[in-house]
Amino acid sequence: xxxxxxxxxxxxxxxxxxxxxxxxxxxxxxxxxxxxxxxxxxxxxxxxxxxxxxxxxxxxxxxxxxxxxxxxxxxxxxxxxxxxxxxxxxxxxxxxxxxxxxxxxxxxxxxxxxxxxxxxxxxxxxxxxxxxxxxxxxxxxxxxxxxxxxxxxxxxxxxxxxxxxxxxxxxxxxxxxxxxxxxxxxxxxxxxxxxxxxxxxxxxxxxxxxxxxxxxxxxxxxxxxxxxxxxxxxxxxxxxxxxxxxxxxxxxxxxxxxxxxxxxxxxxxxxxxxxxxxxxxxxxxxxxxxxxxxxxxxxxxxxxxxxxxxxxxxxxxxxxxxxxxxxxxxxxxxxxxxxxxxxxxxxxxxxxxxxxxxxxxxxx
Ligand code: SF4
Numbered sequence: 634x635x636x637x638x639x640x641x642x643x644x645x646x647x648x649x650x651x652x653x654x655x656x657x658x659x660x661x662x663x664x665x666x667x668x669x670x671x672x673x674x675x676x677x678x679x680x681x682x683x684x685x686x687x688x689x690x691x692x693x694x695x696x697x698x699x700x701x702x703x704x705x706x707x708x709x710x711x712x713x714x715x716x717x718x719x720x721x722x723x724x725x726x727x728x729x730x731x732x733x734x735x736x737x738x739x740x741x742x743x744x745x746x747x748x749x750x751x752x753x754x755x756x757x758x759x760x761x762x763x764x765x766x767x768x769x770x771x772x773x774x775x776x777x778x779x780x781x782x783x784x785x786x787x788x789x790x791x792x793x794x795x796x797x798x799x800x801x802x803x804x805x806x807x808x809x810x811x812x813x814x815x816x817x818x819x820x821x822x823x824x825x826x827x828x829x830x831x832x833x834x835x836x837x838x839x840x841x842x843x844x845x846x847x848x849x850x851x852x853x854x855x856x857x858x859x860x861x862x863x864x865x866x867x868x869x870x871x872x873x874x875x876x877x878x879x880x881x882x883x884x885x886x887x888x889x890x891x892x893x894x895x896x897x898x899x900x901x902x903x904x905x906x907x908x909x910x911x912x913x914x915x916x917x918x919x920x921x922x923x924x925x926x927x928x929x930x931x932x933x934x935x936x937x938x939x940x941x942x943x944x945x946x947x948x949x950x951x952x953x954x955x956x957x958x959x960x961x962x963x964x965x966x967x968x969x970x971x972x973x974x975x976x977x978x979x980x981x982x983x984x985x986x987x988x989x990x991x992x993x994x995x996x997x
Contacts, residue, residue, distance in 0.1 A: 643676050651683030654912050655690055662866060668906045669858040677902045684905035684937030687912050696966045697875070697915045697940035698749040698957075699786070699847075702740045704773070705731045705756040711826045713814075714888040715851055715881055718757035724886035731756070731769055734776050745782040747954045748968040749943060752777065753786035753810055753847075759827065760791030760835070767797060771804035778805030786810060786847065791827060792835045798842035808845040811835055812877065816863035819856040823889075836871050848873040849917070852903055853881035853895040853925070861903055865910040875940060876914045878904060880921030897929045901936040908937025915940040923952050931960050 650660050650668065660668070671677055707728030709718045717726040740752050754773055761767055770789060777785035788810030792798055801809065813832055814820060820829040836846055848871065850864050868876050880900055883890045895903075907916050917940030918933045926933070930952075933941075941961075943954045951957075961968050 643671070644679055647671075647676070647679045647683060650909065651686065654683075654687055654909055660909050662862065665862050665865070665906060665910055666859060668909060669862050669902070671902060674898060677898055677905070680905045680909075681901060681932070681936045684908040685935045687908050688916075688934070688937045688939050691913045692915070692939040694966050695939070696934070696961055696968050697917065698747070698943050698968050699751045699753060699875075699917065699940065700740065700744050700749050700942065700944040701753045701755045701788070702732070702737055703727075703757070704737070704754040704770075704787075705729070705758060707757055709757040710759050712824060714823045715854055715884075716757075717884040717887060719887070722884075722887045724884055726884075731766065732773075734773065737773050737777060738780055741777055741780050741782040743944070747943065747958065749783065749954075751784040751786045751808065753788055753808075755788040755810070756790065758790055760793065761789045761797055762793065763797060763800075767800060771800060774801065774804040774806050784808065788847070790835075791831050792838050795838050795841060798838040798844065802842040802844055806844060808847050808875065809839045810847040810875075810877070811839065812848055812850050812879075813864060813867055813871070814850045815854060815856050816860035817867065818863065819854070819860045822856075823854050833871065840872065845874040846872065847875035847877060847917075849875075849877035849879070849919070851879040851881055851920075852900065853892060853921070854889055855892060862906070862910075865907050868914075869911055873911075873914060875917055876907060876911055877917045877919040877940075877942065878907060878938075879919045880925040882921040882924050894925055897926050897932075900925060901929070901932055904933055904936040904938055917942060931964060934964055934966060 650664055654660060668680060671680060707718045707726050708720050710720060712719050712721040717724040737754065744752050761770065774785045774787065777783065784807050785805055786808040787801065787806055811832060813829065815823060817829045836848060839846060848868055852861055880895060881889060881892055883892050904916065904918065916938050918938045919942035922930055941957060943957050944951060958968060
């Protein structure tokens with residue numbers, strides 16, 4: 634059998650790019666696309682080894698854990714093709730109205746017990762306007778904040794006025810989850826009831842209110858590698874603090890039910906590319922990790938992830954939190970994120986010290 638020759642040119646080019654990001658530089662859009670296009674397993678492991686180094690350099694060994702509560706389930710007016718909670722799809726997913734205080738406070742107790750930094754209230758609806766529902770949402774946030782056990786986060790859809798964002802901030806909200814989901818180009822392929830621009834506009838109001846932004850997307854919906862690259866750069870431009878990467882878990886009854894799964898190495902490579910583009914951000918692996926990565930879940934950290942969504946997802950199950958905590962201990966990682974408050978993200982996340990438009994945007 635012929636020995637497989639190592640392509641040193643590729644190896645050296647990955648190292649060059651890794652070193653540049655480590656030194657505070659950036660990869661260009663073309664260079665990033667080249668990284669996304671790596672195919673061979675040895676090249677992807679090279680890439681991951683640099684992504685791991687970048688994670689260690691910029692984030693240390695702390696892993697930021699988040700959990701979510703489905704605060705209002707099912708019957709959503711939107712038609713996102715991946716989502717079990719859309720009223721356009723027949724999925725058998727649970728439906729209920731906005732939740733009472735008790736389950737939220739129980740989730741906060743559970744979070745505290747498991748070193749989980751944040752509990753996010755997630756609602757299946759188009760968005761939030763001024764009115765009695767906003768009052769109720771603010772009550773839940775105030776209760777969470779007053780309990781002092783966890784950082785109150787929320788993901789409540791599209792916001793159309795500055796006043797709504799300001800009221801959430803006044804209630805004690807610290808971080809708002811609002812994914813761009815995918816590239817601007819691919820967005821209409823997965824949702825037609827609202828637009829990519831609606832999402833960008835919402836993030837503008839949130840940033841102006843002084844909220845931290847948790848924004849990422851879903852991979853495996855049929856988008857190209859170029860779309861994934863574009864998503865990562867868009868997240869850099871909007872100044873996302875936490876970047877959740879979800880991996881499609883095809884739900885029967887949704888338009889994406891028959892999408893072929895992404896191979897685990899493609900998923901790990903995507904995480905590593907995101908770390909190259911977003912070296913200082915919390916890159917969080919969220920929905921779909923258990924079903925898509927199976928025994929390879931622990932490799933997300935070697936691929937550059939620095940945060941993990943734990944506990945069950947909105948409509949699907951995750952592995953038990955104890956198993957995740959054991960995985961972190963086995964890897965020598967520390968789930969105690971110690972509330973450093975995103976202080977290491979003073980710049981746009983690109984790592985450059987220059988005053989640029991994106992850095993200013995991140996400070997807004
Ligand atoms: S992803 Fe959100 S907005 Fe889209 S259908 Fe599901 S719950 Fe509604």
